[in-house]
């Protein structure tokens with residue numbers, strides 16, 4: 113098997129069974145206390161979970177964020193999860209399509225339209241790979257899988273804990289590349305981190321380029337720094353351990369992004385593993401809560417039925433949190449009263465979100 117396929121399978125194995133969480137907190141979502149409403153004046157069946165995701169309407173404010181593609185097993189995962197997302201009316205992202213440039217036959221593993229014609233589908237590429245490929249070639253990748261949108265991922269921390277060449281350590285030209293992609297794709301672009309968080313400075317500058325959607329993908333769930341630390345020995349492995357919890361926790365990253373981008377589609381991912389956490393993310397300003405590793409784990413344990421059961425439970429938890437805060441819609445949830453714990457309060461105060 114080629115090295116690039118092996119790397120993808122390593123990631124699936126490590127993210128299913130390895131110790132790859134930052135180990136310090138869960139995105140600080142544990143410090144968002146939504147106030148209980150003992151007399152909600154609502155019936156479960158009148159809760160409205162619909163959410164706007166760029167130009168689409170979702171049945172629930174959830175998405176599975178990009179994970180995989182390449183080896184045949186990754187294709188099975190993509191097709192199975194895309195079918196689930198189509199059934200549930202939530203969005204689905206494939207993993208990085210970079211591999212297609214080196215192994216063109218792997219395109220098939222990203223193609224899910226034939227099994228999930230109506231799913232809101234998001235392609236995926238790293239910003240530096242997009243720079244190297246050029247906007248026209250990236251557009252071809254998006255069209256090859258009939259994606260609605262392209263997620264462009266940023267992951268400098270992960271790059272730095274992998275042994276690499278000077279080229280892998282040159283992060284210049286990212287904003288220009290994104291500007292070209294926004295033009296080439298008519299604005300159908302979402303910029304995402306990979307578990308280290310987008311700061312307000314980055315979000316603000318992206319909005320200036322015409323970007324309408326970001327996934328803050330903060331610290332709190334899967335730590336890609338830790339994944340790579342487990343795959344590398346010596347200095348890189350040690351750097352990975354030192355920086356395992358580096359970055360912006362997902363809860364403050366979500367609130368910060370909303371404060372600088374009031375009209376954007378904001379995905380909160382990184383550490384969302386149940387409906388209560390999803391509700392907390394929505395209360396902080398997320399348009400949609402994103403999940404990756406917990407869905408993969410459920411899939412690896414019990415296949416499609418496991419992933420479906422897991423996502424159904426997330427939805428049930430979200431509905432319960434909406435009822436217990438007296439929130440009929442996602443918009444109501446955003447206005448629901450809450451109390452923040454001291455760490456989260458500190459983040460929000462010191463970054464100017466709370467005054």
Ligand SMILES: Cc1cc2nc3c(=O)[nH]c(=O)nc-3n(C[C@H](O)[C@H](O)[C@H](O)COP(=O)(O)O)c2cc1C
Pocket residue numbers: 123124127177178179180206207208236263264265304305306307329332333334381382383384402403404405406408
């Ligand atoms: C197995 C696996 C593979 C991933 N591959 C990609 C990828 O190719 N591109 C990308 O943008 N993010 C990738 N991610 C990052 C996720 O989309 C997400 O941002 C991050 O894992 C945080 O979410 P979580 O805590 O729910 O896992 C991957 C995550 C997992 C678990």
